Amino acid sequence: VLDRVGIPDARRRARSRPHEFSGGMRQRALIAMALACAPDLLIADEPTTALDVTVQAQILDLLHTLRAETGMGLLLVTHDVGVAAESVDEVLVMRHGAAVEHGPVGTVLGTPAQEYTRELLAAVPRVDEGRGDPARPDAALADVARAGAVRGEAADAEAPDGDAPGAVASGTGVSGAVVSGGVSGPGAPGVGSSGPGASGGGPRVPAEVVLEAAGLSRVFGRGKRALLAVDDVSLTVRRGETLGIVGESGSGKTTLGRMLVGLLPPTAGEIRYAGRPHTGVDPAVQMVFQDPVSSLNPRRSVGESIADPLRARGRDEEYIRGRVRDLLERVGLEGAHYDRYPHEFSGGQRQRVGIARALAADPRVIVCDExxxxxxxxxxxxxxALLGELQRELGLALVFVAHDLAVVRRVSDRVAVMRRGRVVESGPADEVYDSPQDPYTKQLLAAVPALDPETAARRRAARREPATA
Structure with missing residues (x-):
């Protein structure tokens, strides 16, 4: 079964431990485990969550191939509408535990009958929509940024912490999807032109450079085991600008982000803040981490976590509590949430706490890692939308590290594409997306899920050709 799911040298790798596999390989191993009993039905619960677009495409292609070869049924549970469009025959849309709409995937996604389904589709970022596209109103985004977390996010958003993505073995030959989102009211928007880096579509006057990296490299390990994670990367970030960094898992994105913040020292190269060379952590550059669960101490209240940068500056307790309450309200939570613990919040709310903690140091640059x-x-x-609102109010510069190319395009002024530690292509976001020059950039864009099932089928066929070559 390991060989069937595409794990190379399966006989030897069967003895490997999970930490020796990449995220995509671990997901393949889970699918193999489910296939071992030759099931009639495979239930895949968010099988591509947090995977980059190329690995996601590989997993979806694998599920499609297995279904065609074995005749098993597939029940795919996902919040990614594009993943559903690529993988299934029928779709069931759910909200608050009830079925909202059910039908053929082309019908439901092409001509949805229910308002909630239309709202869900309107919220999906599209890789062919640039930052300046007037697709969604600025006012609606701002309203959601201020109120969405408190109003409905806890009920509608993510599953509890225990509901980890996976694949479980349970008609054959038919696939269906259960799609659910977090739309909490009429007109809930997607990632629109008022997000980070938005400027109404007009050209910007060049602002001061607040962060600069020159020839950054980072090596892990020594000798034959040495891994060059980041290789001679140079970039600049200006005040009020958003720089998007995209690439596959293992391309060096997170390592680069941690060096920019000062959490990792570069093996070579130099980082300059406001024109001055700097080493170590600087309050002017803060980070919002990928996983708000692991980045918040479960034994401390969220207020105490946000207060850490203020205590490091020697502020008195009265000032600290007042400032933390202000920050909580600024990110769309309540000041009374100071004494609550991370497990009492939804995933989106915890991410807001992480943003508040980054703001506590009054930074000029925030590095957002996935x-x-x-x-x-x-x-x-x-x-x-919250990040965009804060950026406009405070003049923040953002470095937005992500593997979701559609989100990155909607939020970024400029984009850098990384592969194997190097920047292979960079430039204005619309130019990179509309006219990619590097073959790797074209490959990434081709792997982005399409909302149209027919387009998805053509892309799957195109991906299969180089895979067998």
């Missing part, structure tokens, strides 16, 4: 990777599309929209 800040919306495991959130449903409407919660993504709320978090990204």
């Amino acid at each position: 800040p919306v990777s495991a959130l449903d599309v409407t919660t993504q929209a709320q978090v990204v």
